[in-house]
Amino acid sequence: xxxxxxxxxxxxxxxxxxxxxxxxxxxxxxxxxxxxxxxxxxxxxxxxxxxxxxxxxxxxxxxxxxxxxxxxxxxxxxxxxxxxxxxxxxxxxxxxxxxxxxxxxxxxxxxxxxxxxxxxxxxxxxxxxx
Amino acid sequence: xxxxxxxxxxxxxxxxxxxxxxxxxxxxxxxxxxxxxxxxxxxxxxxxxxxxxxxxxxxxxxxxxxxxxxxxxxxxxxxxxxxxxxxxxxxxxxxxxxxxxxxxxxxxxxxxxxxxxxxxxxxxxxxxxxxxxxxxxxxxxxxxxxxxxxxxxxxxxxxxxxxxxx
Numbered sequence: 001x002x003x004x005x006x007x008x009x010x011x012x013x014x015x016x017x018x019x020x021x022x023x024x025x026x027x028x029x030x031x032x033x034x035x036x037x038x039x040x041x042x043x044x045x046x047x048x049x050x051x052x053x054x055x056x057x058x059x060x061x062x063x064x065x066x067x068x069x070x071x072x073x074x075x076x077x078x079x080x081x082x083x084x085x086x087x088x089x090x091x092x093x094x095x096x097x098x099x100x101x102x103x104x105x106x107x108x109x110x111x112x113x114x115x116x117x118x119x120x121x122x123x124x125x126x127x128x129x130x
Numbered sequence: 131x132x133x134x135x136x137x138x139x140x141x142x143x144x145x146x147x148x149x150x151x152x153x154x155x156x157x158x159x160x161x162x163x164x165x166x167x168x169x170x171x172x173x174x175x176x177x178x179x180x181x182x183x184x185x186x187x188x189x190x191x192x193x194x195x196x197x198x199x200x201x202x203x204x205x206x207x208x209x210x211x212x213x214x215x216x217x218x219x220x221x222x223x224x225x226x227x228x229x230x231x232x233x234x235x236x237x238x239x240x241x242x243x244x245x246x247x248x249x250x251x252x253x254x255x256x257x258x259x260x261x262x263x264x265x266x267x268x269x270x271x272x273x274x275x276x277x278x279x280x281x282x283x284x285x286x287x288x289x290x291x292x293x294x295x296x
Contacts, residue, residue: 010146030174032142032181064167066174067261070248099164102171102269105241113249 001051004044012037013062017044021056027129029062029069038072045079052083056090062103063129070106077114084116092118098125131159133202140184140198145177152202159204165296168269169209172292173202175262176213182262188216188285196279196287209294214287222278222286232263233273240268270294 001019008014013027031037058080065073077092084090094110096103107120123129133155134148153170160166180198189197199214217225235243244264267274272293279287 064171067265100167109245112245
């Protein structure tokens, strides 16, 4: 099984999911059709569910995401819930910019509906998500 | 101050262009990251809502005054995003019902509704999550202003405006 990598574009995030359990999503997720963009990620995760042997650490550093992406992010988390339930621990770090209360609240939404440990973390000021 | 004023047909390229230019203008006039991001992300939802309801055949039935319209302006310490588009009678009824319900809910109820839809709804085939309007109300904390102008028996011009207070 290979790692899954996509470069960021002005409307879609960088995705770097490696088979050793280091996952990163970073940038903007505002595609018009988010299923088209996320389906390959979900397909990869379906294989990862069977191949995983250790812990998974997910870092999410999004500047923006639209509501249709939010449904796909839920689907990603649902796949990871399964990994976690199968005894391979999954941790999520959800980053937000200091002032960005909307992104903080989104993190709280996911904490509420997803059965995974999700930590909300303020981004360093030097780190720019553009 | 007008940040954007567009009238005509819709396309992905056009949207990318409007987003890019509006973002540049926002960077120049709005120093609060929080407000800038709010305006930008609401603009994305408003546009994607427009796009999901967009029908070439409706657009062809209306005169120049009733083409799709999108304007973004700043007035005092408020940003106003206005959109308008021709819709069928059925679409008008459904929009009216949905917006009236959202406008009647408290901030807490809106948040609960959002979480519930996020957790168990599914995506429509064009990728719409049914979450866009809820997200707009939640992020602005304001009621949606809307009106329908009847053009003929089965055609209305839907006008929609949201306010973001800085």
